[in-house]
Amino acid sequence: MIDASVAVSIGKRCLIGDSVVIQDSNYHEVEDGAGVKAKAVLIGDNVWIGRNSIILPGVEIGDHSVIGAGSVVTKSAPPRSLVAGNPARIIRELVAPQDYIRF
Template sequence: MQLFYKIFFKLEKLINKERNRLLKVRLKQCGNNVRIDKNCHILVPERMEIGDNTSISSFTTIYATFGVKIGKNCLISSNCGISSYNHIQHSLNRPDDKDKDVQFSKPVDIGDNVWIGMNSCILPGVQIGNNSIIGSGSVVTKNVPSNEIWVGNPARFIKKLDL
């Protein structure tokens, strides 16, 4: 039985390595030493850029439809959502309004050395500055300047980082 588990885990590791390789080839840009855990979902990877030494943990979903850029040395914890796509709110007839969705969809730009805590959500058009921290469970609806900690729903400024 122990041999079975050794073979199983070795096979799983090979499958994940190949999955990551294929995903990285499809990305618009992918730096060195990028880690994307299994069970991550990236929609439209051709519109996504990831910098060196960045890690995206399990169960994170990224909608890169209108562009997502993640800088160097970033850590995105598990179960996060990042979306550059949104839709209009007051529509009774969705098919007729589908072209209007574009005006509510904007790229997401995450700077270098950013840490995004578990279960956080980054909405379309948000820019997160370098060296910032987004606390667990936060919903980021507006831009976050560099060197700041933001938490909550909606995310709000907590304190300036002294670097």
């Protein structure tokens, strides 16, 4: 599911698993007076997002990164990162030349 109230940008050659949720807004206040958080989500080129992952508002995922299945991504990830968990964290850096295409 991709739900965009501001913007969701998905780069070239990305793989997105089933039951993934990408949202650029939380659509409601968490606390009185806190306001609604809405900020664009930017997904780079050649990114793989594993099944059942959730990408939250304002997250940027760098080129050639992999998001492990079931991850809840609350913070941005630099290029060539393996990210996993709830909340997601960087596990390690990936080796991927600029012309690498994930199949």
